[in-house]
Amino acid sequence: MSALNNIEQPDLSAAQILKRFRAGAHVVCLRNDPRLNKLCDALLVGTGIGSDFWPASIFDLARNHIAGETNFGDVLRFVPGEYGHLARKLGFYPDPTTGKFIVYPDYAGEHKSWSIEEQETFELAWSLAMDVLQSASSKPIALSDYAVTIELLKYPESAGELQSMLDLISDSSSRWSRWGRKIDRAAASACGPFRSKYARHLYALLSLVPGIGAILRSLNARFLDSPFNFHPAEKMIVGQPHTDGSRLLTMLTGHRNVMTTEFFANGSWTEIPVNPTTLAIFPAKKYEQSTGVRATVHRYLINRLPRKKPESSRNATILIGVISRTQLEQRL
Template structure:
C-alpha cells in the first residue's frame, strides 16, 4: 500500500499512476535534497523558530484565518484529539510575469528585528513542490494555478506537555469558548453513521443531555467497536484526529522520536515512515476534485516511551517539515 520512488524518477504523471494503482502513499527517496532542505529550514541560526520565541513574537507573526488550515505565519493550536503543534507556515507563489518566487508572509518579527527567508531557499522549496505537483497531475494534464505551502510543525516530547499546552490554550477562552471546546471534543468522538459533519455536531450537542444523551452514547459505543478507523494501540495517544488534507498533496519529512503518522488503507492503520532521507507523499481532497485521485485519511499519534532517552535538540526534535500544494 506504500510505494517507493527515487526523486530522479519523478516525472509528469508518475505519482498519479501510483496513486491510481491503489497506493495510499509514496516514499520519494531523496536524502541529499532533504538534507539541504532541513539545513535551510531548521538549522539556520539566524532564524528564531516560534517554539523558541516569546509569545509576543508568535502573535506578531500570526496571519490568521477562520480556517486553521489557511492560517499563515506563526501559530499554535492545541485541542485534544484535533491538533497539537506549534508551527511556522508560508505560502509561495510565482505569478505571471514574476521571475522569482514570492513568500507570504515576507518576513518574521524577531524581537526588535526581522528575519527574511533566503531567496535561494524559497526557490528550492518551490522547485520541489512544483516537481511533485507535476508528478501528481495525470500525464498530459499540466497543473493548474497553485501555491506551494511550506510548514514546520513542532510536536511535544511528553504527553504531560501536551496536556499543559491544552490547558493553557483553553484557559485563555471565556466560558462559552470553553463550552465550545468541550462540545468539539464530544463531536470528535462520534463514530460510524454519527461521524459526518452535521450529525457529529448534533451528537456533540445532545451527548450530555439527560436520558437522550445516555442513549446516544450507548449507540456510539457500539459504533466505535465496529469502526476500525478509531483503533489506537496501547501506549499511543491521539494528537491529530483522522482527517483528509484539503490541499493537492502533502509531502512530509522530519526528525521524530515520539510522534507517528499513520495512513488508513484496506481497513487498517499503516505507519508512514517520516525521516530525513525521504519525502512521504499522499494526496489530499483537491487532488480528488481535480484529478480523481483518492484522498487519504491520516492521523498523528504520540507514542509513549519507557524511561528517558538520550538528550536531543529541542529546536529540531519531533519536528515535521511539510511541503504541499494548494
C-alpha cells in the first residue's frame, strides 16, 4: 500500500483507517466529506471561533494567552528550527447532561462567550473527529473517554518574514535570553547522532565553544546530505522532523500556499496535501502505544521567497487532534 493513502467519506467505517495504517500507510487522506468544507468555512472565514484571531494584534493575542501554557489558549511560538506560528488552541467535549460542549479555555476574544453558532462548529468537529477515531480503532470506542482539540495556526508569508519575527523577538530579549535562542538555533541544526533527545542539547552547548565548536559543526555537516536531513534550497525548515506526542491522532486541513508539511517514509519525504477538501490523518505517539502503529515522522517547511501576487489565502492551518478526556479535565 502507498505511504499516502486516500479514503472517501462513505468508506469511513469501523477499522478502515486502521487497516490502511497497518498495511503501510503513514498518512490517510479523507476526501469529499461535506463536513470538512463546512468546518473550514466556519473556522477560516466565518464570524465565530477564528474571526478575531486571524486579524489579531500581538496585544489581542496576549489578552487570550494563559500564563505558562502552550497547549491551550492563544500562543505565540517562534523558536528557531522548531516553531514559527501564532496559534489559537481549544479543547472540548460534550457535557453528558446537557449535550452542550464544555470548552477550554471557556472564552476567546474580548468579552466573548461561545455562542450557539460556535457550539454548532464544535459539534461538526467532534462528529468528524470521532468518526475518524472509530475508523482508526479495532473496537467500538467510548466517546466519554475522549476530547477533541482544534488549533488555528497562522504562519508567516515567507522565510524572510519568519526570520524577521525571530530577530524581533531576539532583539527584544535580555542578553541571557539571546544566548538561550542561540542554543535553541544550534540544537535545531543538529543532525544524525547529534539529533537524539539529549545529545542535541549537549551538541548545542559545545558547538558554541571556540575550537571544539568548529569540529562539532564540521562533523554535524556530514549528515546534512542524507535523505532524512535534505530539504530543497528554496525552502526553510520551520519545524524539524518529529512525531506528535500528546495526541492519539493528528488531522490537518486548511488553506495555505507558502507552507508545506511533509512526512518521511521509505527513505524520502512526501508532501501532505493540506486544503479545505482534504483531511490528512496520521498517528501520534499515544496511538502508537495503543495500537503498535508507528507515529508518523513529519516536518514543516516554508518558501524562502515571498509570494509574487497577493492571494486570498490566510496561509492558515487547522489542526484537529484527539486526546484523552482526562488530559482536558485536569485543566478545567
